[in-house]
Amino acid sequence: MNEDLDMLEKSALNDYKYGFTTKIDTDIIPKGLNEGVIELISKKKNEPEWMLAWRLKAYAYWLKLTEPTWANIKHPPINYQDIIYYAAPKQKEQLNSLDEVDPELLRTFEKLGISLNEQKRLTGVAVDVVMDSVSIATSFKEQLSEIGVIFCSISEAIQKHPELVKKHLGSVVPMTDNYFAALNSAVFTDGSFCYIPKGVRCPMELSTYFRINAENSGQFERTLIIAEEESYVSYLEGCTAPMRDENQLHAAVVELIAMEKAEIKYSTVQNWYPGDKEGKGGIYNFVTKRGICQGDYAKISWTQVETGSAITWKYPSVILKGDHSIGEFYSVAFTNHHQQADTGTKMIHLGKNTRSRIVAKGISAGQSQNSYRGLVRASKGAINARNYSQCDSLLLGDKCGAHTFPYIEVKNKTAIVEHEATTSKIGEDQLFYCRQRGIDAEAAVALIVNGFAKEVMNQLPMEFAIEAQKLLTISMEGSVG
Amino acid sequence: MTNIAYFTDQFEGLAATDSTSTIKELSKAAFDTFNQSGLPTYKLEEWKYTNISSLFDKNYQFSKEDSKENLSLAGLRALNLPGKNEANELYFIDGRFMPGLSKMISSEKELIILPLEEAAKGPYQKIVAEHLGSSSKYLKDGLHALNTAFIQDGVFIYLPKGQQLDAALYLHHINNANTENILSQPRSLVYLAENTNLQLVETYTTLGSMDSFSNEVIEIVLQENAFLAYYKLQNDGANAAQVSSTQIHQIGKSYVQTLTIALNGGVIRNNLNLILDAEGNETHLYGLSLLKGNSHVDHHTLVDNKQPNCFSNQLYKGIADDTATGVFSGRIIVQPDAQKTNAYQSSKNIILSERATINAKPQLEIFADDVKCSHGCTVGQLDEEAMFYLRARGLPLKTAESLLLQAFASDILNQIKLEPLRIHVEQLILDQLASS
Numbered sequence: 001m002n003e004d005l006d007m008l009e010k011s012a013l014n015d016y017k018y019g020f021t022t023k024i025d026t027d028i029i030p031k032g033l034n035e036g037v038i039e040l041i042s043k044k045k046n047e048p049e050w051m052l053a054w055r056l057k058a059y060a061y062w063l064k065l066t067e068p069t070w071a072n073i074k075h076p077p078i079n080y081q082d083i084i085y086y087a088a089p090k091q092k093e094q095l096n097s098l099d100e101v102d103p104e105l106l107r108t109f110e111k112l113g114i115s116l117n118e119q120k121r122l123t124g125v126a127v128d129v130v131m132d133s134v135s136i137a138t139s140f141k142e143q144l145s146e147i148g149v150i151f152c153s154i155s156e157a158i159q160k161h162p163e164l165v166k167k168h169l170g171s172v173v174p175m176t177d178n179y180f181a182a183l184n185s186a187v188f189t190d191g192s193f194c195y196i197p198k199g200v201r202c203p204m205e206l207s208t209y210f211r212i213n214a215e216n217s218g219q220f221e222r223t224l225i226i227a228e229e230e231s232y233v234s235y236l237e238g239c240t241a242p243m244r245d246e247n248q249l250h251a252a253v254v255e256l257i258a259m260e261k262a263e264i265k266y267s268t269v270q271n272w273y274p275g276d277k278e279g280k281g282g283i284y285n286f287v288t289k290r291g292i293c294q295g296d297y298a299k300i301s302w303t304q305v306e307t308g309s310a311i312t313w314k315y316p317s318v319i320l321k322g323d324h325s326i327g328e329f330y331s332v333a334f335t336n337h338h339q340q341a342d343t344g345t346k347m348i349h350l351g352k353n354t355r356s357r358i359v360a361k362g363i364s365a366g367q368s369q370n371s372y373r374g375l376v377r378a379s380k381g382a383i384n385a386r387n388y389s390q391c392d393s394l395l396l397g398d399k400c401g402a403h404t405f406p407y408i409e410v411k412n413k414t415a416i417v418e419h420e421a422t423t424s425k426i427g428e429d430q431l432f433y434c435r436q437r438g439i440d441a442e443a444a445v446a447l448i449v450n451g452f453a454k455e456v457m458n459q460l461p462m463e464f465a466i467e468a469q470k471l472l473t474i475s476m477e478g479s480v481g
Numbered sequence: 482m483t484n485i486a487y488f489t490d491q492f493e494g495l496a497a498t499d500s501t502s503t504i505k506e507l508s509k510a511a512f513d514t515f516n517q518s519g520l521p522t523y524k525l526e527e528w529k530y531t532n533i534s535s536l537f538d539k540n541y542q543f544s545k546e547d548s549k550e551n552l553s554l555a556g557l558r559a560l561n562l563p564g565k566n567e568a569n570e571l572y573f574i575d576g577r578f579m580p581g582l583s584k585m586i587s588s589e590k591e592l593i594i595l596p597l598e599e600a601a602k603g604p605y606q607k608i609v610a611e612h613l614g615s616s617s618k619y620l621k622d623g624l625h626a627l628n629t630a631f632i633q634d635g636v637f638i639y640l641p642k643g644q645q646l647d648a649a650l651y652l653h654h655i656n657n658a659n660t661e662n663i664l665s666q667p668r669s670l671v672y673l674a675e676n677t678n679l680q681l682v683e684t685y686t687t688l689g690s691m692d693s694f695s696n697e698v699i700e701i702v703l704q705e706n707a708f709l710a711y712y713k714l715q716n717d718g719a720n721a722a723q724v725s726s727t728q729i730h731q732i733g734k735s736y737v738q739t740l741t742i743a744l745n746g747g748v749i750r751n752n753l754n755l756i757l758d759a760e761g762n763e764t765h766l767y768g769l770s771l772l773k774g775n776s777h778v779d780h781h782t783l784v785d786n787k788q789p790n791c792f793s794n795q796l797y798k799g800i801a802d803d804t805a806t807g808v809f810s811g812r813i814i815v816q817p818d819a820q821k822t823n824a825y826q827s828s829k830n831i832i833l834s835e836r837a838t839i840n841a842k843p844q845l846e847i848f849a850d851d852v853k854c855s856h857g858c859t860v861g862q863l864d865e866e867a868m869f870y871l872r873a874r875g876l877p878l879k880t881a882e883s884l885l886l887q888a889f890a891s892d893i894l895n896q897i898k899l900e901p902l903r904i905h906v907e908q909l910i911l912d913q914l915a916s917s
Contacts, residue, residue, distance in 0.1 A: 070526065378860075380835070395850035398817070408841040410860040413832040419843070420857040425850045 028217075029086040035059065038186055041086050045155050045189070048162060058175035058185030065179045071342040072371040072403055073311050075247070075284065083249055084217040085187045140204065149233075150195035151206055154222055157193035164195055168226055172255040172292045172319070180251040181288045184220045188253070191221035196231040196262070205461055210239040218249040225255070227262035229295065234265040236464055239272050239308070245281045247310060252287045260295025260322065265303070267460050268316075269468050272308035274475075279338025279367075282310025289316035293325030293351075301328040302345065303459040305468040307475040310339060315373065317346035320354035320382075327356040330456040332468075334475050335368030335400070344374035344405075349382035349415070358389035361453050364400035365476065371403040378415035385412060391421040394452055396445065396476075446473045484537050488515070491543060492630060501601040504632050507614045511629035518623040525622065530808040530840045531750050531779040533624065536722050541664035541694055543631070544575030544657070562653055562684055563714070563905035570651045576665025576695065577634035591644050597635035597670065605639060605672075612702050613670050616728035619754050619783060624724055628666045628698045635668035640677040640707075649680040649899055654697070658720065659689030669699040673707035675733065680899050682712045685746075687721040692747075695723045705733030705759075710898055713751070716744040716909060719774055726752040734761040740896055743770040743778040744909055750779040757784065757791040757819075768797035769893040771886075771913060772805035772837075779808035784826075786819040795826040798893055800886060801837035810842040811856065817848045826856040831863060831889065883914040 029040055038059055042052040067078070144151050150161060158165050175185035192208040210221060227233055239250075250272060256264050266289075275282025285308075291300040302316040318327030329345040347356035356376065364370040370393065378385040393402035404421045426448050434444035450457070450469060457465050492512055500508075520537055521528040562570075569592065572582040578596060585594070601609045614629055640646065656663045673679055681701075687693040703709055715723065723746060729737055743749055755764050770778045784793045799807035809828040830839045843856040863885050871881035890910060897903035 393845075393847070395847070395852075398820070398850045400850070401846070401848045403847065404843075404845040404856070406841075406843060406858070408858055408860060409838070410830075410832060410840070411836075411838045413835055413837065413862060415832070415860065416862070417860040418858070419841075420855070421843070421845060422853075422855040423845055423847050424853050 027088045028084055031084050032081045033083070033085060033187065037085055041187060041189060044086065045158075047158055050166065051158055054170070054175070055186050058182050059187075061176055062179070062182035062186055065182060068179055071313050072369065072373075072405070073313060073340045073342050075311055078249060078284070080183075085220070086189055087217040088189075144202075144204075147200055147203070148197040149200060149202055150193065152193055154188075154191040154193045154224060157224075161193075161195070164226065165193070165224070168224060168255070168257055169222075170255075172257060172290050173253050173288050178288060180286045181253050184222060184251050184253045184288070188220045188222040191223045191252070193223070194225040194233060194235065196227045196233045198228040199230045201231065202233040205234050205236055207236040207238070210237070218251065220250075221252045223252070223254040225264060225266070226257045227259060227264050229259045230261045231259075232263045234461060235267070236461065237266070237268045239270055247275075247282055247284055249284045249286070250309075254287070254289040254316075256291030256300055258291065258293050258295070258298035258300050258325075261297045262295065263299040263301075264291060265301045266291070266316070267464055268304040268306075269464055269471065270304065270306045270308050270312070271471055274308050274339050275310040275337065277337050279310070282339075283308065285309035285312045285314065287314040289314060290319065291317070291327075292319040293322045293327065293354075295325075296322040296351070297324045298322050299326040299328075301330075301459070303330045303456065304332070304343075305456070305460070305471065306331065306333040306341060306343060307471050309341075312339075312341040312343050315344050315346055317348070318356065319348045319350065320356065321350045323351040324353045325351055326354070329356075329358045329360070330459045331360045332363070332453040332456045332472070333361070333370055334363045334472055335365065335370045336475055337366040337368060339366075339368040341369070342371040342373055344372045346375040347377070347387060349376075349378045349385035349387070352381070352383040353385075354382055355386045358387070358391070359455055360389075360391040361456055362391070362393040362402055363396065363449055363452070364393070364402050365396040367399045369401045369403070371405060372421070373405040375407040375409070376417055376419070377409040378412045378417060380411050382412055383414050385415040385417075387417045389419040391419075392452070393421070393423040394449065395423065395425045446476055449476060484540060485519075487540065488627065495631065495633065500598055503601050503606070503610050503613070504598065508630050508632050511614070511617070511626040514617075514621075514626035515623045515630055518621070518626065521622040521624055527622065527781070530806075530810070530842075531748065531777065533724065533748070533750065536694065536748060539662055539692065541662045541692075543664055543666075544577060560655070560686055562651070562686070563682070563902050567647075568649045568651050570653060571636060573652065573654045573665070573667045575656055575663055576654070576667045576697075578636040578667070586648050587646060590641070591646060592650070593639040593641065595637045595639070597632065597637050597668065600637035600639075600670075605637060608639075608672055608702075609637065609670065612672070612700060612730070615730065616698060616700050616726060616754065619728065619756075619785070620726055620752060624696055625698060625726055628668060628696050628726075631666050632668050635670070638669065638671040640673045640679050642674040643676045645676075645678040646680070649682055649902070652681070652683045654683065654685045654695060656687045656693035656695060656721070657689060658687055658691035658693040660691065662692045662694070664694045664696065667695065667697045667699075671699065671701040673701070673703045673709060673735075675704045676706045677704075678708040680710045680712070682714065682899065682902060684714045685717045685721065685723065687717050690720065692720045692722070695721070695725070697723070697725045699727050701727070701729045703729065703731045703733060703735040703737065705735065707733065707735040709735070709737045711737065711739040712897065712899065712902060713739075713741045714744075714902070714906065715742065715746050715749055717746045719745070719747050719776070722747040722749070724750045724752070726754075728754040728756065730756045730758060731762045731764070732758050734759050736763045738765045738896070739767065740893065741768040741780065742893075742906055743768075743772070743776075743780075744913060745773070746776055746778070748777045750781065752781045754783045755785065755793065757786050757793065758788060760788045760790050762788070762791045764791075764793040765896075766793070766795040766797075767893050767896050768809075769890055770799040770801075770807050771890065771910060772800065772807055773802045773913070775804050777806045777808075779810070781808075782811045784813045784824060786813070786815045786822045786824060788818065789820045789822070791819060791822050791824075793824045796892065797828045798889060799828070799830040799839060800833065800889065801830070801839055802833040804834070804836045806838040806840070808840045809858070810844075812844040812846065813854060813856070815847045815849050815852050815854065820849050820851045822849065822852045822854070824852070824854045828858045830860045831886070832860065833862075886914055887911070
């Protein structure tokens, strides 16, 4: 009994283990948003003229929009003038090696379990680290550049590869796409850029780690991945933030472009600070993610494990333009306490013989609300389009909600679209079976939930899968009983 | 004169007429709602797939007093409406209930039929006051409000305690669009007291070549141990548009089966709301659309589980040919108190032509944990192997196709418990498949 109590107490304290703050000098542009701030961001990043013009155009467009209200989420109005749009850890002008990175920063990431030192070679993951508004370090750059892979921060890409950025930025998620995409286009500060040349199979996993550190700041990152013909890349993304009482805004845009026979695998483990038990604080995660299968036989696969954020609002989508192209979406969304998640995907079938598969698992506990919202559209030209969607929801507790809003639009007589969804709680008999074998209730629920989510977890790269599994177990602590 | 100006003008005329205060208050509030929200456009989430407002580009007229006289009972009988034998029949001409045309075989003790205005004054005053207009809690759009604003010549149907009616009750809606575009707004309130059984059928016919628009609202209330089978048969011309809102409120432990069959028509929107408001309610919803030409049919269902231990099952099947559009939007809500709910929903669709469209939006909103809910939706074609099997046995393409489609529809048709109606519908479907 005592042991049980100890464990419960610990788990209550342990809720969010990434909630610390790093004391580090930060270069900040004061709160507020206007053209001056955008010009200042652009200037700080030493951007070319066309980039600033692009930002200002997006800002002008954003001013005309109103915040969308259709999602199944509730939050007090966001004051966009009360956000710091640029916060960067102060550092030397240009870093040549990781030895020059502020040791305090390195310790932060050590604490987060991300070693920036190149021992990471063992696991073969190249990491780009973004703290608040800027990219701090990118590892394995040289090895990657030998085979022609460009992996750097987007700010660096704007300087060094303007032709690629100019050509592709905003081509999948135009600045006019939605409210948060327009805002992001105006004020984005950093993010990752990957370019995989023709015929190259990227030898290691590319990874970006996002961290919000500064108070009252918003993070607006922009990621652009381009896979040329017959190339392959697997990309991972992770995120954490300190515990604070205010809500912080994270509005990112991710664009993927897959050319003929290219494959992009994009995995996310999202663990932003979810707020405390009473629903105070936490990150608003309003993200636009979209990929396009530009060429024939291209493939884009999204895998996401969503456990953090006070509010999650994101729909990683695939436009299946090339014939025979494939889109996949695997998702586990776990919500606890007062978290709200409205997440799902869009599969837009345009090309012939395109296929898509959606597997979404939602788990709600506490007083949380968890929604799946998805669109599958087979247009007239999408001959033989095929989709299969499956959404399952698991309810732990009688105060939470699980919702499903799929949209299916078929304009084609050769398309086959299937959707199925179920909602239930953990079966008494399953629990009984575990308890009978001496597994305590909490561990039994964790076991069953992990089994429930396994189909999605299996899609993650190994290192990530273990982390995600642990994360799921931690997030669930205290949600039973 | 625009439609809106015409409505305002007509409403002022209506306000001067004599009516009970219950109805007057309702209608006044509804007209305010209509003025505020206007006609629903596709920008509203609930009307995303059905564009109603563009239908109002042309002008509609409410029925004129004299147009009814042209239609005699004998003339109506010739329309070949189903259920001619052992059934009670009520007629709505241009949306107005015509007591004089009714054909009743049940006695007044068994089944009470009253004009709505009269019921709002007499012994049923309390029931009318409590339930008339209750659907506006769920249907908040301008079109629904427009019907309520013009409640006039509606009907009140009351099944007294213990009445198990063998004879079905038919409501025939006839629009006379011989000389001008007609907007009809039928309104009904049906109340099933304890231990009753009713089979209710609605049919729709438009006469003439001008356009008709039927904006119907029917509210049905079920008491303890009531049983309702509710059939809706939509087989009208391409000039007939329709928005039909049905709300069934189960306030006692009761059983409901609904079946909606849409065979022909212009733009059709069926709002069907089931409010499961007592423990142990059971509900079965079935629907079939067999669409050709330029038809557009939108089945919009809502099952609101408010109490524990309820069961609901939905099965909607759709076949879309030519340039037709089939829409299914189903929504299941399980409220926090509604533990042990079982709610299922399934929508199966076949597309037969390059230019046909199917849109589906099955939704679950669940706020209780001890539930079993599922929904499924498929869009596809006729099974190639089944086709091959039939063709290999010498069946011509058309026959094989028609046979498979009949089989697809039979799941729904077999649920029609009212024999004469089932035979009638099966024949209609056979004719329609044969003609394509």
